[in-house]
Amino acid sequence: MTGNALDAAPAAGRPRDPEVDRRVLRAAAEVFGEDGWGRFTVDAVARRAGVGKASIYLRWPNKKELLASCLEARVTPVADIDTGSVREDLVRLAGQMLTSFFGDSGRVTTRLLMDADRIPGVAERVKELRQSQVLAARAIVRRGIARGELKSGTSVTLLLDAIVGGCLNHALSTPDELRGRVGEGLTDYAEQLVDFVLGAVTAG
Amino acid sequence: MTGNALDAAPAAGRPRDPEVDRRVLRAAAEVFGEDGWGRFTVDAVARRAGVGKASIYLRWPNKKELLASCLEARVTPVADIDTGSVREDLVRLAGQMLTSFFGDSGRVTTRLLMDADRIPGVAERVKELRQSQVLAARAIVRRGIARGELKSGTSVTLLLDAIVGGCLNHALSTPDELRGRVGEGLTDYAEQLVDFVLGAVTAG
Numbered sequence: 001m002t003g004n005a006l007d008a009a010p011a012a013g014r015p016r017d018p019e020v021d022r023r024v025l026r027a028a029a030e031v032f033g034e035d036g037w038g039r040f041t042v043d044a045v046a047r048r049a050g051v052g053k054a055s056i057y058l059r060w061p062n063k064k065e066l067l068a069s070c071l072e073a074r075v076t077p078v079a080d081i082d083t084g085s086v087r088e089d090l091v092r093l094a095g096q097m098l099t100s101f102f103g104d105s106g107r108v109t110t111r112l113l114m115d116a117d118r119i120p121g122v123a124e125r126v127k128e129l130r131q132s133q134v135l136a137a138r139a140i141v142r143r144g145i146a147r148g149e150l151k152s153g154t155s156v157t158l159l160l161d162a163i164v165g166g167c168l169n170h171a172l173s174t175p176d177e178l179r180g181r182v183g184e185g186l187t188d189y190a191e192q193l194v195d196f197v198l199g200a201v202t203a204g
Numbered sequence: 205m206t207g208n209a210l211d212a213a214p215a216a217g218r219p220r221d222p223e224v225d226r227r228v229l230r231a232a233a234e235v236f237g238e239d240g241w242g243r244f245t246v247d248a249v250a251r252r253a254g255v256g257k258a259s260i261y262l263r264w265p266n267k268k269e270l271l272a273s274c275l276e277a278r279v280t281p282v283a284d285i286d287t288g289s290v291r292e293d294l295v296r297l298a299g300q301m302l303t304s305f306f307g308d309s310g311r312v313t314t315r316l317l318m319d320a321d322r323i324p325g326v327a328e329r330v331k332e333l334r335q336s337q338v339l340a341a342r343a344i345v346r347r348g349i350a351r352g353e354l355k356s357g358t359s360v361t362l363l364l365d366a367i368v369g370g371c372l373n374h375a376l377s378t379p380d381e382l383r384g385r386v387g388e389g390l391t392d393y394a395e396q397l398v399d400f401v402l403g404a405v406t407a408g
Contacts, residue, residue: 034322038242107318113376114311114318118238127379134377158370158400161377165369166362168376172317173338173365175331196362199404 023049024056028070033107037115040067064121071112071122074100075129078136086144087194093137094167094190101171102183110171137164150198162197227253228260232274237311241319244271268325275316275326278304279333282340290348291398297341298371298394305375306387314375341368354402366401 027049032040042063046053060066076099081092100109116126137160144150150159170189174182182189231253236244246267250257264270280303285296304313320330341364348354354363374393378386386393 036240036242036319038240111318114315115240117380130377155396155400158397161370161373161397162366162401165371165373166365167369168372169365169369172372173334176321192359193362193365196359196404197366197401200400200402 020049020051020055021059024051024059024066025070025073028066029074029108032067032070033111036111037067037119042066062121064119067119067122068125070108071126072129074108075133076100078133078140081136081140082143086140086147086149087198089140089144090163090194090198091190093140094163094194095187097164097167098171098186098190101167102174102179102186110168134160159197163193166193166197224253224255224259225263228255228263228270229274229277232270233278233312236271236274237315240315241271241323246270266325268323271323271326272329274312275330276333278312279337280304282337282344285340285344286347290344290351290353291402293344293348294367294398294402295394297344298367298398299391301368301371302375302390302394305371306378306383306390314372338364363401367397370397370401 024045028040028045031044031048035044040063042053042056045063045066046056049056056066060069076096078093078096081089081096083089083092112126117123138156141150141154141156141159145152145154167190170182170193228249232244232249235248235252239248244267246257246260249267249270250260253260260270264273280300282297282300285293285300287293287296316326316330321327342360345354345358345360345363349356349358371394374386374397
């Protein structure tokens with residue numbers, strides 16, 4: 001099977017077999033995570049997924065759409081987090097971030113943070129997605145302030161930089177050979193980091 | 205002028221003209237920062253620097269050594285920070301990190317954090333450099349604990365994850381079009397972040 005641009009346009013985006021879909025998206029994440037955008041081709045993804053290029057072009061018109069879908073499929077919406085407790089919300093937020101940084105081909109997420117704005121057509125989608133996640137994260141902190149759990153002057157930006165950045169630094173500073181072991185303690189780390197940072201700002 | 209491998213071996217690493225040296229290292233940082241390792245070639249760096257490839261090979265035996273030098277030249281040693289005050293030490297640490305993240309071709313630093321372990325010959329140098337920076341940063345916190353400025357049970361790891369990661373997240377979440385403006389307020393940001401995080405742990 002070979003890819004054919006004519007397959008692509010009209011039917012694009014309509015998956016035929018969800019299992020092929022999942023395999024292709026997983027393969028795309030792996031290829032991008034390992035080699036970056038420079039070597040991200042539909043051909044490489046097809047080979048990794050064990051499907052023909054035509055199967056990919058039936059679903060995605062081009063590799064940019066494929067990468068954007070791949071990212072969207074991997075992101076758990078922050079907007080769904082609303083437990084009524086700011087500590088619990090932040091622990092879940094940190095846990096989600098750590099899972100995506102440490103998970104299978106976790107580098108997709110961190111690599112996209114770095115590379116996205118150099119890839120026209122993907123940059124816009126990543127920016128939108130990131131923007132909605134940031135807004136939802138800011139809402140978590142604002143609700144905590146409104147409920148009186150956090151001091152009224154709390155800087156939303158500094159608090160999120162410390163927690164989100166803390167997770168990012170934890171992932172970046174863990175050498176490959178320890179990722180498995182560290183990956184088992186992510187929930188503990190999320191709680192410790194949040195409690196550490198909230199020590200600075202909890203009311204009363 | 206064209207590069208010649210025979211130029212390289214014996215005299216490698218001895219700069220002849222410090223200005224050429226600086227130009228090449230700056231060009232290397234720009235090429236790597238913009239295009240990553242995939243497109244990092246001596247040829248591209250020579251063109252960007254406006255020098256012949258031979259001038260580069262006289263100084264560096266290969267592109268891995270060139271990239272390693274480029275990184276080492278950009279890193280300000282954390283070990284030199286020791287003001288006697290943990291707050292001041294951390295503000296300087298944060299300031300140095302922000303400067304390197306936001307500086308000219310600041311993406312070299314963040315990109316290397318992501319890419320280094322996939323580049324044999326560079327990975328080891330980056331790891332060594334990072335290790336010595338991490339040890340020096342940990343020493344800053346330990347001195348603060350020893351002087352009674354920080355609570356005795358303070359987690360060195362969490363404190364540094366929050367501060368170093370906070371700087372990283374600040375840099376990553378600043379869109380390109382705002383980097384100039386945000387770059388002017390780095391000292392203020394460093395102080396605010398450190399004071400925010402230390403709010404959690406300062407003694408008394």
